Amino acid sequence: MADIAHISGLVATGQHPAPFEHCDVVTTTTHKSLRGPRAGMIFFKYSDAIPDIKERIDMAVFPGLQGGPHNHQIGALAAQLLEVNTPEFKEYSKAVVTNSQTLAKTLQEKGHKLASDGTDNHLVLWDLRPHGLTGSKLEKVCEEASISLNRNAVHGDASALSPGGVRIGTPAMTTRGCTTDDFVKIAGFLDRCCQVALKVQAEKGKKLKDFEAGLQGNADIAAIKKDVQAFASAFGYPAANMAAATGLKGKLAALEDFISMQNEELAAQRQEIESLRNDKSNPEHYQAQLQELKKMMVSDVQRMQEESANATSRSRRPRTSACSSRSRRSRARRPRCSSRSSASSAASRMVEEHMGVD
Numbered sequence: 001m002a003d004i005a006h007i008s009g010l011v012a013t014g015q016h017p018a019p020f021e022h023c024d025v026v027t028t029t030t031h032k033s034l035r036g037p038r039a040g041m042i043f044f045k046y047s048d049a050i051p052d053i054k055e056r057i058d059m060a061v062f063p064g065l066q067g068g069p070h071n072h073q074i075g076a077l078a079a080q081l082l083e084v085n086t087p088e089f090k091e092y093s094k095a096v097v098t099n100s101q102t103l104a105k106t107l108q109e110k111g112h113k114l115a116s117d118g119t120d121n122h123l124v125l126w127d128l129r130p131h132g133l134t135g136s137k138l139e140k141v142c143e144e145a146s147i148s149l150n151r152n153a154v155h156g157d158a159s160a161l162s163p164g165g166v167r168i169g170t171p172a173m174t175t176r177g178c179t180t181d182d183f184v185k186i187a188g189f190l191d192r193c194c195q196v197a198l199k200v201q202a203e204k205g206k207k208l209k210d211f212e213a214g215l216q217g218n219a220d221i222a223a224i225k226k227d228v229q230a231f232a233s234a235f236g237y238p239a240a241n242m243a244a245a246t247g248l249k250g251k252l253a254a255l256e257d258f259i260s261m262q263n264e265e266l267a268a269q270r271q272e273i274e275s276l277r278n279d280k281s282n283p284e285h286y287q288a289q290l291q292e293l294k295k296m297m298v299s300d301v302q303r304m305q306e307e308s309a310n311a312t313s314r315s316r317r318p319r320t321s322a323c324s325s326r327s328r329r330s331r332a333r334r335p336r337c338s339s340r341s342s343a344s345s346a347a348s349r350m351v352e353e354h355m356g357v358d
Helices: 008-012 053-065 071-084 087-109 135-144 171-175 180-204 208-213 219-232 238-246 249-278 283-316 322-355
Strands: 025-029 040-044 123-127 150-152 165-169
Touching (some): 040 053, 071 087, 087 123, 087 171, 087 180, 135 150, 135 165, 135 180, 135 219, 180 208, 180 219
Antiparallel strands (some): 123 165
């Protein structure tokens, strides 16, 4: 079994080896390098060893874990998988890996240590222990400077509660349009944050509470934040750039044309209905249509009244023997016709009042 939540987008585009030939079950989320909605997928392989694997997985998901299918997520995932199958998304995945390697190389050039001495995918795992820092402290400094990253354990950590590193991903900023030159600048921002963390720790001590207090009103952090926001504001957001970034402009234009055509047809139908209402040249045809509509409405109202009356009589009918029930039904048959007749006339009056006709 393999979980490829982080690398599924790279696997789908051939930027990372696929695990399917080695595994019976492969799981993944869909909102990381696959760049889809927040959801998940499970792949399985039929085999003699587990002949009922499909049933086991289906029952574990529903009703075991999930309350029901989320159709909006399923639809969003289908749309995203369609995009993943485009040449543009493959180029995006290549750029993600290239940007990640550029970021890793630049951090190393600035004297920082990385787990595995580099990266082959979309993530950089930065080992902060040589600096005497924890991942939690650098995460706090970056957060104050408008940089989002996560503290992360590195090999050799005594406890995951005090992780010795941070992880940095490149898919988000690559989606916004960053190139290798931009990631060199991002590495510069991260290096500055590290230097601030070292300075604050030297002044306030190693306790996280004291360290966080030393971040308040820090002029160095304010300067980094200003530079980061000025840099990031030059790039658009994924929703704004989606059409240009993935080659979907033509499809969006075709959809807009279709919607416009539908709106024109609706407008034409409304105009035709309005002209019929205002046309007094053929009153006989208008009256015939009105009477036909009246018959249909009367029939519907009458049917609903009869169903309501029958339901009421069934709910009130006492339990009796077969003989007495039969005699009751024979006695009740005669007034039913008059009841139907009165219901019909009442329905007719209701419709006439509603339609405003004599």
